[in-house]
Amino acid sequence: MAKKIIIKIHVCSLTLTLLALTSKTFFDVGLIYEADLILKIIVALTGLTLFFYYLQPFKKINFYFSIYAISAGLLMVSLILRGVPGALLASVVLFPVYPDQLDFQQDHVRIYTPYQGFMAVCCRYEIREVKMLIFEKNYGQLDSQGKIDFTNARTINDENEIRLSYISGAHEIGNSTKNEIEVIIKK
Secondary structure: OHHHHHHHHHHHHHHHHHHHHHHHHHHOEEEOHHHHHHHHHHHHHHHHHHHHHOOOOOOOHHHHHHHHHHHHHHHHHHHHHOHHHHHHHHHHHHOOOOOOEEEEEEOOEEEEEOOOOOOOOOOEEEEEEEEOOOEEEEEEEEEOOOOOOHHHOEEEEOOOEEEEEEEEEOOOOOOOOEEEEEEEEEO
């Protein structure tokens, strides 16, 4: 009884995750990162649980569920190794699951730092707009010249464009060089 419920939960959450990934890839509309992360965690936990359910009478389906057990084992090894080898291994194992980091949110506009692994390029941001509470429309990436301090940033979300303005410049004592940068993203 419990095995059937876990299988249904796994299949439903895996189907929703694949639909969200397909929609995000082809139409630039996906789930908000909170919902996407919850679905991925449910898929991983139910897959690992079903690996142990199907372990006793060995079947072909256990090959599929062994992916979850191997991933969990590699994650434990990466935590034991620590340092650069552990970070590289954890980066590879967590890449499909790890969410993007939310840096800024205002007026239904969210700006993320996409997860790119251990040796990521600096200062790349994704601009997304929340639609119907659980979906996000991706408007592309912003490559800035340096790290953006979002404490003074503001957005204006119009019908045809999103305007992002922020202040960049030196923050040293005696140097008051500041540049206000405005980025316009067409919808």
